[in-house]
Amino acid sequence: MAEPRENVLHVENVTMQFGGVVAVNNLSLDVDKGEIVALIGPNGAGKTTAFNVITGVYQPTNGRVQFQGDTIIENHPRGKMRKNYLGENAELYSNSIVRTPDRITKLGIARTFQNIRLFKAMTVFENVLIATHMRSEANVFSATFGLNRREEMANRELAMELIEMVGLKDEADVLATSLPYGKQRRLEIARALATKPSLLLLDEPAAGMNPQETDDLADFICRIKAAFHLSIFVIEHHMDLIMSISDRIYVLNFGKLIAQGTPEEIQNNQIVIDAYLGTGKTN
């Protein structure tokens, strides 16, 4: 326990502005090694947008994202945005570092999607196997003529292991989209794990699950965290799940961070309760 906390993800003053709408406003947060950190907030609070910024889908309007100590994304309002910028801290950053999602994944950040995005025409097995392609060292010739058999076999083995682990062994050869919803979610996690990440971003993993499945999911998340030495950053609406698994919680409302702390602190935070239940007055 005396180990110093090692930072994995450091998000600093990130603002994401679409036209005149500020979806994420000056968000700063940290995920340390081995932690499960949750991001919660009402619908439309900007949680998924924050994920999309971290994974390179969107380039932030302003701010910086660091992963394992290296700056992976940075931007400041430029061009037209310089005049129209509605956020804060515009003067803090001078670089513009862009990374496409595939490069972010290669660095070791894997994610799942809120609206499940499996490869529809592929089997469960192929869906997981795809994620091993990015580490493949074979060029297109040796891959075509099967000269990378060893690597291919190792990848297949890994994919099968992951499928077994998420309990889909019997369904390995069925089309991914023919699985029931809960299993599709687990498959998405298996696929993300196949990229061998050190940080896993889960976007509403329990959406559409029944209480029993949600309980299992909580166990499952803790287990993969230990087994793969992961840090996990999760967006979720199921409060039971969040409160039981997370070490720390960030609360987002209208793009702004309104609270952060341990589950107990958040549960008793009046601002959070107001944001979720409404205060009865309009602001």
Add this chain to the structure above:
Amino acid sequence: MSKMKEKAVSSKMNGGYVPGSSGHVYQKRRDPHHVRSAVLTIAACILLAALMAFYQKNASDHSYAISIIERSAVYAVAAAAMNLVTGFTGLFSLGAAGFMAIGAYTTAVLTIPLSARASVYYMNGIAPWLENLQVPVLVAMILGGLISAGFAALIGIPVLRLKSDYLAIATLGFAEIIRTVLAAPMMDQITNGSYGLNNIPGFTNIFQPLILAAVCIAIMMLLLHSSYGRAFKAVRDDEVAAEAMGINLFRTKELSFVISSFFMGISGGMLALFMRSIDTKTFQITMTYNILLIVVLGGIGSITGSIIGALLINGGQEWLRFLDEPLTVGGVSIPLFRPGFRMVIYSIVLMVVVLFWRRGIMGDREFSWNHLFSVFRRKKKASQGGAQ
């Protein structure tokens, strides 16, 4: 029929999992009928080879069938290459004719016998550097493929950032530019402008185009089964998810586009050898549409479908030829049967196929004996079930 298998679906996830400790060794799922499939495949190949040998032996009697088969082989390669990019990578490219033209012209220019060059280029003269430049046919074809791939790599950089319809329009424009450039007066001493090129050495027997086609298609199949092929399919199915899996979208699309163009160049070279004389009119938009038709009819995302489609389209156009001849029934000459009617019927058949059989003959699956048998078995069962 009422036997419903009740599978207890356990939602428990393998407890206490530690990676690498399961001792699980990946076993390639063996097809239970793999021996039967292999035997049937070999038998079919032998049968096909015997038939071709028979045709070849009596070439003069069967020149018609031979030309259909050779043409189908050429189109099968082109269709498979188009399928690679359209059906498997999800890029709707209509540049086929352009890439084929590059391949065809490269092959033609480099293989016309030196002795025949003076007569081929009698109108415009021949470029001095070309006068004594001749390479073996196979080398010329591969060169054609490489040049074609080179062009694809160049135009892919701007064009592959476009999506669906826009990509189709851009590649269509590219194909037309290539055709125009080949016909331009400045190229007269190389491409012979609007006079076209003739005296191209042809295939000497039916096995040459078939083996060439088989090798090209086999390589494409192998590619599609490799991890790169899976990456293509991932990009087709969901670009966002593919990117999140660490797949570089642009590089993957470019790779597929370049490889596809390489094989289109090869098939263009094969076409030049098959036709023995080419001009730029051969490579009009119609050619791209014909290939697209083969791909759609055979099944978008099925290489074997493309082969079947190529046979059907090329054969079909010929088999319907009786419609072009005047028909007299009971002394009354039916006015519909005249030259050109064939194409009307042909087009109607295609429209019907596309309307009612939208996924083509093979859909997105490949041909397999097991599937063929299961289709028959299902039909049998259905008829038995109906009788009881």
